[in-house]
Amino acid sequence: MSRISTFDDWIDLLDAWQADIGLDRDLIDRYMPGYAFEAKYGEMATPEIYFGDYKGERRWDTVMEIPDQRMRDAVLNMVVYQGDTEFASNEQQRFLVGNAPSEYDLASLIRIMVEETRHGYQMCHLLIEQFGSEGKIEAQKMLERRAYGKKNRLLNAFNDDVTHWLDFFAYTNFMDRDGKFQLTMLSHSGFAPLARSMGPMLKEEAFHMGTGITGLRRIAKAGVIPVEIQQKYYNKWISGSLDLFGTDHSGSAQWAYAWGIKGRVDEDKTGDVADREHLNERARGQFYEEISKTVDRVNEVNAAPTKLYVPDIRFNRSIGAHGGERWSTDGRRLTEDEWTAYAPTVLPSPADDAALADLFKNPDWIAPKGNLT
Numbered sequence: 191m192s193r194i195s196t197f198d199d200w201i202d203l204l205d206a207w208q209a210d211i212g213l214d215r216d217l218i219d220r221y222m223p224g225y226a227f228e229a230k231y232g233e234m235a236t237p238e239i240y241f242g243d244y245k246g247e248r249r250w251d252t253v254m255e256i257p258d259q260r261m262r263d264a265v266l267n268m269v270v271y272q273g274d275t276e277f278a279s280n281e282q283q284r285f286l287v288g289n290a291p292s293e294y295d296l297a298s299l300i301r302i303m304v305e306e307t308r309h310g311y312q313m314c315h316l317l318i319e320q321f322g323s324e325g326k327i328e329a330q331k332m333l334e335r336r337a338y339g340k341k342n343r344l345l346n347a348f349n350d351d352v353t354h355w356l357d358f359f360a361y362t363n364f365m366d367r368d369g370k371f372q373l374t375m376l377s378h379s380g381f382a383p384l385a386r387s388m389g390p391m392l393k394e395e396a397f398h399m400g401t402g403i404t405g406l407r408r409i410a411k412a413g414v415i416p417v418e419i420q421q422k423y424y425n426k427w428i429s430g431s432l433d434l435f436g437t438d439h440s441g442s443a444q445w446a447y448a449w450g451i452k453g454r455v456d457e458d459k460t461g462d463v464a465d466r467e468h469l470n471e472r473a474r475g476q477f478y479e480e481i482s483k484t485v486d487r488v489n490e491v492n493a494a495p496t497k498l499y500v501p502d503i504r505f506n507r508s509i510g511a512h513g514g515e516r517w518s519t520d521g522r523r524l525t526e527d528e529w530t531a532y533a534p535t536v537l538p539s540p541a542d543d544a545a546l547a548d549l550f551k552n553p554d555w556i557a558p559k560g561n562l563t
Contacts, residue, residue: 194330197318204311207277207333211284213303221300227308229315232389239380241457241464242450249382253320256381261449264442265381266321268452270328271344272372273313274335276306278348279365281337285353291556295355298401302362305394312387320383346508347430354546355556356409357538360423363402363484368431370395371455371477378453403484404559410492411557415549417496422538424498425519428481429506435474438511443469474510478503491562506537 194200204227208214218225239247250256256265280303290296314332317325335342341349352361373395377388409415436443444466446452454464455473465472482500489497501519504512516529519536534541549555 194318194326197315200314200318200326200329200333203330203333204307208307211281212287213280213284213300213307217287217300218304221297222304225304227311229312229387230308230390231383231386234382234385235458237382239450241378241447241453242380243448244380244450247380247450249380249385251382253381258449260445261451264446264449264451265379265384266317266324266328268376268446269313269316269321269384270332272376273310273317273329273332274344275348275369276310276313277332277335278337278343278345279306279361280310281343282348282350282352282361283358284338285351286355286358289355289550291355291550292558294559295405298397299358302398302401305398309391309394312391316383316387345434347434350430353543354550355405356415356420356423356546357426359402359405359409360427361402362398363406364424364427364431364481365434366395366398366402367481367484368434368477370399371473372434374455375452375457375473378457380450403487404562405556406484406488407491407562408557408559409555410488410494410498411562412555413493414552414555415546417492417494417498419542419545421498422536422542424485425501425506425536426538428501431481432474432478432503433507433509433513435477435510436470437509438471439467440470470510474503501536506533 194203234249237248239245239249244257253262253265256262283299283303286299287296290299310332314329317329317332319325321328335344337343337349338351343349347365352358370392373388373392377385377392379385379388406420409420410417443452447454447464447466447469454460454469455476478500485498485500492498499519502517502521504515504517504521505519506517507513507515516524516526518524518532524532
């Protein structure tokens with residue numbers, strides 16, 4: 191395929207990508223009439239960098255103002271990875287368009303898919319406008335990768351299909367909440383166009399997380415799907431989202447902080463001196479605390495005697511200090527043989543999907559949105 195030369199060339203690829211995943215213009219016009227994809231740049235709290243080795247200096251308005259090629263490469267990498275997750279999430283959710291439990295849910299899904307697409311659009315706008323020929327190549331590759339078929343999205347968690355609505359609500363509560371953390375950390379960036387991209391994206395991300403927690407509460411309130419099955423999808427996406435914070439003792443996170451490219455989640459609020467060797471671990475711990483509160487909210491409407499929970503932070507991890515280790519949801523170390531027998535009891539299996547397909551035939555499997563008191 192020939193390489194793109196303008197942003198308009200890239201838009202043609204975007205149109206083809208949307209058609210490929212089933213997000214057609216008719217659906218967008220039906221639920222978001224008049225919507226037009228555009229790059230949105232918000233305000234920054236301060237024009238100065240406020241952490242790292244460049245603290246106090248003016249933020250960089252263009253890539254070429256960034257004082258070191260290694261730093262420019264690091265910013266490019268962050269933009270590419272962020273954009274890749276946005277397009278991948280749409281591909282993961284492509285099955286859901288044809289089987290929404292209500293008109294409200296379909297409208298919510300279309301809005302989320304459109305806004306995630308806009309987030310990818312935003313990152314590609316940065317790539318094409320700021321990073322020259324290399325940025326154009328990366329923006330094109332963004333629309334050539336697929337979470338399905340090729341399964342070559344950059345992060346493994348974004349190559350798993352979201353096959354039904356329980357899966358979707360768990361995904362949007364946990365994975366999109368991780369997205370909120372990542373976007374917030376980038377909002378502190380010393381690269382001004384990246385920082386200014388984050389405000390509008392975070393406002394849209396709030397709806398995605400709200401859809402997730404509301405959906406999980408509606409399922410728990412209905413009481414049709416057994417809690418044990420609900421829990422398996424919590425376990426799946428919680429462990430996957432914890433991996434997205436990266437390796438422990440991360441050297442790349444330390445450099446990104448030192449260069450003022452990516453801050454801590456609460457960088458603009460905390461007075462604590464940064465422990466640069468444990469940046470990823472700190473963010474992961476804060477995320478773990480936040481998702482625990484969301485599960486508490488689900489249990490407020492869960493009348494079943496069995497309550498939902500957040501699994502041990504070491505459970506089912508592929509990245510970090512506990513990557514590849516075998517831990518139970520309640521924090522017990524397991525042998526490989528024990529794990530083989532245990533995993534199907536706490537993670538989704540084909541039998542669970544078959545049981546859910548039958549349960550979804552019950553129109554009351556999910557409570558109406560307004561019935562959560």
